[in-house]
Amino acid sequence: MDTSSTHLETGAAHEAETLALREQFDTEEQQRDAATLGMWVFLITEILFFGGAFLAYTIYRSSYPAVFGLASSSLNLPIGATNTCVLLLSSFTMVMAVRAGQLGQRKAIIIFLIITMFFGLAFLGIKAYEWTEKFEEHHVPALSNFFLEGTSLQGQAKIFFSLYFAMTGLHALHMVVGVGILLFIIWKTSQGTYSPEYYTPIDIAGLYWHFVDLVWIFLFPLFYLIDRHLPR
């Protein structure tokens, strides 16, 4: 049987964290391709993960358009729009961090990542404020004194707000994970792990962050915008 030797039989037994190449790979390129593909595959699982919730939303919106429009209009549009902008800004700084990674500008990476994290936290802060507002306005389906209590709309409006809390909550959870990832990358960068040859983790963290942004790009119109002008 024909065999060929590879260059890494020798040293790879004990992996050094800073040395990029792991033992199962032959080349750096193979490793990078694998990681990137892995992340993309992970992202499609995320598409379908949110997809299930989007299906629920779509079905109910099409069954109860009027109630959903009414419930929509009770969400705080200026805040939602601001938050969208915050998230888009964070995506921008994220991509700048990746760019800095490509160019090997370690300081720039760290600065951009910290700004990204800041925007991420700002988003979560604003979200938290919004949720509190909902609590105060009795928009939370599970609590007593739901604002439409007693009217025949309450059921379907509760479904709207249930989806609102479940989906924005899920999204917020992803943001929290994202912030954790950023912290890790910042730490690694400060350790000097990355170089123009090896910055895949930054790249991949970027993909994740942008994806979370994408989800919001759709959550925003679905919950805040469509039919919010409808008569109440």
Place this chain on the structure above:
Amino acid sequence: MNQHGEPSHHVDSVRTYVGVLIALLIATIVTALVATLDLGPFNIIVALGIACVKMMLVVLFFMHVRYSTLLTRLVMIGGLMWLAILLLLSFVDFGTRGWIGVPGK
């Protein structure tokens, strides 16, 4: 089968990114303003249309799909297609309920 395209080694200029950001922000403001108008059935179309444009900007530029391999694109399109299957075939049910005029059929 390693691709030699080295997709992620392509460095975009800062100007490109700033341009994309500005486009995204403008789109956000536009869609928020339009939402206060009554466009009838076009409300949904406009809101989701703008969202799709924003998605394309993020995917192509920020996520570098512009330079990515065929495989990456396939993966992404595949994911969206599967989402479409989920939505479409579910609507075959929810969209045709009551067509024959018998409750529950």
Place this chain on the structure above:
Amino acid sequence: MGTQLRFMPEQASTIAADVDHLLYFFLAVSIFFTLLIFGAIFYFAIRYRRRSPNELPAAEHTGLALEIVWSVIPFGLTMIMFGWGASIFFKESRPPDNAMQIYVVGKQWMWKLQHMEGQREINELHIPINRPVRLTMTSEDVIHSFFVPDFRTKQDVVPGRYTTTWFEATKPGKYHLFCAEYCGTKHSGMIGWVYAMEPQDYAEWLAGGPTGSMADAGARLFDDLACGNCHKTDTNGRCPNLVGVFGSTVRLAGGGTVRADEAYIRESILDPDAKVVEGYQPLMPTFQGQITEEGVVQLIEYIKSLSPKPGTLIQQNGPLVPSSEPAAAGASPGQLPSGNQ
């Protein structure tokens, strides 16, 4: 019946024979392919058993024709299966117009059934043979499923909406009624019997029942809930007239129309603002929580009784004139046209 070995359930409805014929077709196809596969395996295994340890048989070339043949033939067979099954299902899904109506309410863990004539039963259903029976069903809690094996009929009973099924019994007898959708602790106890009777026996059985039809019960409820406060015939038009509504096509505020069937009436009572009639304000309060599912179906029967026979379509949610004699129980006092408040 004891523990004797049976292979087929009784054929006690018009559809049962159809389903059994389909079964025979399936069995024939299955037995053929099972024997084919098992036979081929046995034959090849013996015929081509390894005779020496170093044997190396030649690789076969894939025959494209063969692949096509054994894809296309099964495909053809499956299309027959699909078409045949679908045609039976169509039949099962569309109750004939002359079917007699029975309402079913499932509840953990019992079946509550109401006849139009007013009889109410629990876990027992009496029906005449040779007459189609249409069941309109809903549940008060979780999902149940109405299953009569000897009729080959089954339909889930879903809370929050109506489902329909129908059958026509052909043989007098006593048949199992099962709940076939898991519904909690006593799921296996949610069983009962269907008694199929000769028409005259059925008529006798009916006669022994209570007085007052379902529509009457509905009329009483209509009173008790003070629906008539608004839905009078001679109002200033703030509320729609319910005469002739059932079976009509209702125009909705904000565009669109809806057929006024059982599901729509139910929704109008429990969720009035979900579909508002064109030209009216959403003034009607919800009766959710004040009325049981059984009450709702009684109201539906009552509202139905204000229309000509179901099945004949009426054009439009009409003017404030009773379009015809209330069909079923016109005699009962406190009826709608008189406006009883």
Place this chain on the structure above:
Amino acid sequence: MATAAITAERETYLNSAYGLKSWLLTKDHKRIAVLYFITISIFFAIGGTFAGLIRLELLTPEGDLVSSETYNKLFTMHGVIMVFFFLIPSIPATLGNFFLPMMIGARDLAFPRINLLSWYLLIAGGAFAIFAMVAGGVDTGWTFYTPYSTSYSTTYVIATALGIFIAGFSSILTGLNFVVTVHRMRAPGMTWFRLPLFVWSHYATSLIQVLGTPVIAVTLFLVLCERLFHLGIFDPALGGDPVLFQHLFWFYSHPAVYIMVLPGMAVISEIVSTFSRKPVYGYAFVAFSSMAIAVIGFLVWGHHLFVSGQSLYAGLVFSFLSYFVAIPSAVKVFNWTATLYRGSISYDTPMLYAFGFIGLFTIGGLTGLFVASLGMDVHVTDTYFVIAHFHYVMVGGTIMAYLGGVHYWWPKMTGRMYPEGFAKLSALVIFIGFNLTFFPQFILGYLGMPRRYHEYSQEFQLLHVLSSAGASVLAVGYIMPAIYFLWSLRYGPVAGANPWGASGLEWRTPSPPPTHNFDRIPVVTFDAYDYSTVIPTEVNDVGH
């Protein structure tokens, strides 16, 4: 056998390091596979014990052994454990994990740490499920239909659903790992059309895991929201639709049945080829049929909803599409059978299991066609007919394949042979016990015996007794391998590198394999199943 001395000296994945820690922190896909093997064996014993209790209870029509609450918990936990903690991980996470990298000539999976993480996730998920069981059980059925699961059940729905949620991520990560590995880690010369069919099938399985599992995850998440925080999403009292839950559930759970059977088909392709010493007939057709099953499998979920209150037209569409998924399965069965034609067939235990698989899967699959037909399904849905259908495909199919695979690769994994005579006997016992258990259930179902029934009507008793008798035979059949496999670890004859004269790359390295699988990374110059490249004797170490 003369090579025993060499085996003892050589470094293998088993003796490269010792101690619990070296196992619990391992990144070696082979060791992780062994961890999985132990884990799922335990789950199988638990699930099987529940099955035994179910069969015992059903001996008599009266519910006299256990209360109805307990019975409901028994079949629920049986289904949950068997499906999510045994069958879904079974072949991919053990045999797939072990052999997929070896078959493509890789040193490991693309992400070894993620591989280990997925094992821990399965353990964590299992811990939740076991906690739920110990704390008092759960009684919703493995399908968790709302509103029963969200509003009515008073049992440990939350813990169980969390357990499945977590185990789902284990499944997703395994799938992700396999997809990337197949794309990126193939040895030089290992083109797509040289891949063993085992790899094709696992690749298709992984796609389903990646595309389907997230949907069950989010569905359970929504159920949890409804149960924990009273967010009404499926609640009919609020205008929610319980049928929506069923769509979401089956969007995953139908494709999931192909997560369960495709790896079984993967194993069968290998075994049938090896023991007839011929390439699988119609290689490309078998490979593409796996992909076709994976894709079409996503279009048919509504066939579980024919009587649920789904619309008539949806029923038509889903029934129609269901028949398309039968064709690639039929293609596989015919091609396997054709492989035997003019082969050199030996009757070693794995081959007996493969015969069993083909026959029983055919019966199970054909009865799948019954239930895919609208008019027929109305009568048999939610009866024992369906129970029989899916045990034929899952137990008669996948478990047969799994056991066949374990026998087939046992010498490679452990370096020891199992006792052939015993193994043949147990295969026979399992085949007989299986048919006795589940064939009567087809008749029961058509007679109208509903599933999930704790008590039943007198007239069904005879068939139930037959079924329970079969189950006890089956149990004996399953316990036998457990004993002789353990025995063989110590006393089994030492196996050579390639005891079967098989052709895959995994057989071209010593048994048990070294940590990095191959002493030198192979360069592949031949197609899959090219037996002319095999030295059909027991050569211990081809690498040298």
